[in-house]
Amino acid sequence: MSKRTDSNAYTIIFAMIMVVVVGSLLAFFSSFLKPNIDENKRVEKQQNILYAMGINDNDESNANFISSSFAGQEFSKFVKEQLVLEVTDEKVTKLQTREEYMDTNNGQEPYLIDVKQQQNHAKEGKARKLPLFVGEKDGKTFYVAPIYGKGLWDAIWGYVSLDENMVIQGAYFDHKGETPGLGANIKQRYFMDDFIGEYLLTDEGDFKGVTVAKGNNDPKNERKTDYKVDAIAGATITGDGVTAMIKSDLQLYVPYFKSLKN
Amino acid sequence: MALLSKKDAALLTDPLTDNNPITVQVLGICSALAITAELKASIVMAISVMAVLGVGNVVISLLRNIIPSKIRIIVQLVIVAALVIIVDLILKAFSYELSKTLSVFVGLIITNCIIMGRFEAFALGNGPWKSFLDGLGNSAGYGIILIIVGFFRELLGSGTLLGFKVLGDPIEKTGLYAFGYENNGFMLLSPMALIVVGIIIWVQRSKNKTLIEEN
Numbered sequence: 001m002s003k004r005t006d007s008n009a010y011t012i013i014f015a016m017i018m019v020v021v022v023g024s025l026l027a028f029f030s031s032f033l034k035p036n037i038d039e040n041k042r043v044e045k046q047q048n049i050l051y052a053m054g055i056n057d058n059d060e061s062n063a064n065f066i067s068s069s070f071a072g073q074e075f076s077k078f079v080k081e082q083l084v085l086e087v088t089d090e091k092v093t094k095l096q097t098r099e100e101y102m103d104t105n106n107g108q109e110p111y112l113i114d115v116k117q118q119q120n121h122a123k124e125g126k127a128r129k130l131p132l133f134v135g136e137k138d139g140k141t142f143y144v145a146p147i148y149g150k151g152l153w154d155a156i157w158g159y160v161s162l163d164e165n166m167v168i169q170g171a172y173f174d175h176k177g178e179t180p181g182l183g184a185n186i187k188q189r190y191f192m193d194d195f196i197g198e199y200l201l202t203d204e205g206d207f208k209g210v211t212v213a214k215g216n217n218d219p220k221n222e223r224k225t226d227y228k229v230d231a232i233a234g235a236t237i238t239g240d241g242v243t244a245m246i247k248s249d250l251q252l253y254v255p256y257f258k259s260l261k262n
Numbered sequence: 263m264a265l266l267s268k269k270d271a272a273l274l275t276d277p278l279t280d281n282n283p284i285t286v287q288v289l290g291i292c293s294a295l296a297i298t299a300e301l302k303a304s305i306v307m308a309i310s311v312m313a314v315l316g317v318g319n320v321v322i323s324l325l326r327n328i329i330p331s332k333i334r335i336i337v338q339l340v341i342v343a344a345l346v347i348i349v350d351l352i353l354k355a356f357s358y359e360l361s362k363t364l365s366v367f368v369g370l371i372i373t374n375c376i377i378m379g380r381f382e383a384f385a386l387g388n389g390p391w392k393s394f395l396d397g398l399g400n401s402a403g404y405g406i407i408l409i410i411v412g413f414f415r416e417l418l419g420s421g422t423l424l425g426f427k428v429l430g431d432p433i434e435k436t437g438l439y440a441f442g443y444e445n446n447g448f449m450l451l452s453p454m455a456l457i458v459v460g461i462i463i464w465v466q467r468s469k470n471k472t473l474i475e476e477n
Contacts, residue, residue: 011330018337022344029348036355044358068358177365 043068045111046075051172052159053078053135053142063172063189079144081134082110086127090255094127115148115157115249130252135161142169145253149245152237153177156186160250162200166257168210171195173242183238194221194229200250207254209247212239266395273395277403279470283376284407285463286473290376294408295455297370301424304412306360308405310353310368312398314345315377319397321345322385329386338381339372346371376404411458419449 004010047065050056055078057064066074084101086094101110110131122128133144144161154176161170173186185191198210213228214236221229231239266274283289297303321341322329329337350368353361361368371377380400385393416422421429421439430437448454467473 005328005330006332011332014328014330015333015336018340022340026344026347029351033351033355037351037358040354040358065359 040068042112043071046071048159048172048174049111049133049135049144050074050078052144052161052170053137054161054170055137058189063187063192078137079111079133079135083132083134084110084113085130085132085253085256087130087252087255088127092255092259095256113146115146116155119148128252130256132253132256143253143257145250147245147249149241149248151175151178151186151241152183152235153179156238156241156245158242158245160195160246162250162253162257164257164260166200166207166250166254168195168198168200175238178235178238182232182234185232185235186238186242191229191232197224198229199225199227200246201254205258207247207251209243209250212243214239270392270395273392274399274402277396277399278406279403279466280473282403282407282466283379283400284404284459285466287379289379290374290404291456291459293370293374294404294411294459295452298408298412298455298458299415299419299450301409301412301416303363304408305405306363307371308401308408310349311371311374311376311404312401314342314349314371315380315397315401316394317397318342318345318377319380319385319393320390322381323388323390323393326386334386335378335382338378342377342381343372376400407459407462410462411455414458415449415454418446419454421445 005014044065047056047068050071051063051065055066055074057066065071082098082101084094084096085092096104098110102108111133113129113131115131118128118130131146135142135144141164142161143163144159146157146159148155148157150156156173156175156178158171158173160168160172163169171192173192175184175186178184178186195210200207200209202208208227211228212231214231216226216228216230218226218228218230277283280286284291284294293307297307318341322338325337346368349371350361353368380397384396388396413423416424417428421427427437429443430439
């Protein structure tokens with residue numbers, strides 16, 4: 001005995017209706033929740049920048065952001081200026097303050113600049129906008145720069161805070177889908193804290209970067225001027241991704257830091 | 263009058279003990295290994311699976327007479343995938359930090375064999391109310407094991423529970439650490455989840471001999 005639901009026509013029609021129903025349902029949820037999700041992402045960027053400046057709720061081993069309800073308040077308190085740079089031929093050709101940038105960009109805050117989009121602009125030969133957040137904490141000035149690159153499976157990104165000599169004062173890394181327990185550990189404190197105090201420039205002022213190195217015989221990371229931090233076992237490609245994004249993105253800020261000295 | 267008939271109550275309680283999806287049916291092991299290093303992630307995973315399986319079972323059961331049998335597995339997959347994406351979006355909107363910790367694992371819900379297993383084995387042949395109870399029961403049975411494993415792994419591995427230092431401070435050497443106690447880093451690795459599940463299975467089978475398979 002064959003049932004009504006066994007016929008080919010029925011099967012095809014059922015499949016078509018199902019796709020339409022499920023598709024519209026997903027589209028509805030996605031657009032309905034988008035404002036909330038975007039708001040969460042915005043607050044997260046503030047938390048990331050504050051984290052790199054050392055404003056966080058870290059306990060002895062875990063990296064914790066400050067609570068999202070304070071993030072906006074603390075962000076406006078500690079981040080004194082958001083600069084937007086354009087660099088050509090190793091010279092800062094354009095420098096906008098937050099107000100200037102917002103005036104020309106429909107009121108968009110500089111910290112919401114999409115780093116990946118700007119990297120693509122650079123590839124197309126257009127000017128790349130480089131956001132730089134100037135913060136002050138305990139009388140010390142921090143320069144926080146965003147970086148963006150690729151890990152093993154997907155995107156990785158981060159924020160690095162520097163002093164006037166481009167010595168790293170703090171770093172926050174995050175990832176989209178690195179392997180849990182291996183590459184995903186770049187957002188663990190034992191990895192991120194290793195970067196603190198590392199030099200990016202040589203004594204002559206040339207940019208060298210920091211390499212995530214295997215077997216550098218310095219697991220406690222006591223040597224701060226070796227331009228190396230200890231890699232995570234089993235996360236070579238993610239580590240190389242971190243090295244690469246530090247090198248490619250932070251290098252662009254060198255002319256600005258040189259101009260600070262003059 | 264009891265709220266549930268005896269048969270209905272059995273749908274809820276059987277999976278908690280004698281027909282537990284993890285320890286007896288040995289389903290859903292991969293997610294039990296992956297996310298139980300912390301108690302919090304275990305609880306969230308348990309709740310998410312409960313929501314997806316409860317709702318999914320009802321939806322499948324309501325559609326059971328119109329789902330074409332030739333493509334029923336695909337239909338089940340589409341329904342569970344849609345539910346999971348909706349759960350993911352809701353987490354992103356209202357519990358962002360949690361959704362970040364779970365980001366990789368939310369996808370694991372789709373491939374959780376308990377879910378497809380209950381759709382195939384129960385919801386396709388039973389009414390929505392029974393299917394709902396079956397979904398709740400099975401996800402609770404799954405969740406309980408997850409939470410037990412998460413409890414021991416976080417307690418012995420990190421010395422914390424839900425992030426609180428219950429055993430004292432390992433760096434300042436207070437509490438238990440003052441007596442030379444150390445956290446066992448091995449507990450945080452996946453193999454220990456398997457061993458903890460194994461111990462639970464051992465305890466359960468020594469209490470209820472009928473579960474022991476005859477060779």
